[in-house]
């Protein structure tokens with residue numbers, strides 16, 4: 325799978341994919357992530373990519389021309405399954421969307437900044453608009469990193485047994501159960517006995533109960549769907 329990300333602040337995205345599971349996904353050749361600097365696609369002086377909004381108001385708006393230039397240049401070599409604009413007024417991202425997007429071959433993500441991007445680009449080129457939650461970020465870059473991580477780790481072969489996605493919170497609409505490791509007794513705080521029993525039937529049952537209980541307490545909304 326390939327994920328291309330267009331941004332005016334590529335520096336923000338130099339770190340998130342260079343470590344841990346995202347790094348391994350790329351080393352294994354299962355995921356390719358390219359960060360594209362929008363400023364390389366403008367024909368305006370001083371690499372300008374944004375301008376004042378028509379009608380007035382605070383903030384700057386990213387112009388349509390550099391966006392179309394970048395998109396058309398990238399489309400010469402890549403056919404995108406989705407052109408995703410990261411925006412707080414998009415559809416709220418969730419695990420189901422991550423699962424669906426992980427089945428695609430090529431994704432393009434566009435990060436807005438300032439007040440956003442010219443509406444005409446959204447109307448004519450964007451196929452999906454996604455938000456990562458009901459709060460405001462300074463730009464779409466951190467959201468693009470969140471999507472790329474959650475999608476990338478679902479690509480078959482990226483996770484191994486220890487990091488299996490099957491036991492993740494949300495994968496089955498249940499929160500994950502508590503986990504423990506050494507020492508078995510820390511200053512009198514003991515690990516639940518069942519986990520030390522070696523009885524895997526009981527352990528699985530305990531974990532399932534804990535998942536359900538935790539979900540009931542913390543996220544009852546997940547159970548009533």
Ligand code: 6GU
Nearest residue numbers: 410411456459461463467
């Ligand atoms: Cl995708 N972008 C911005 N700027 N803020 C957000 C967001 C996206 N999702 C939640 N807040």
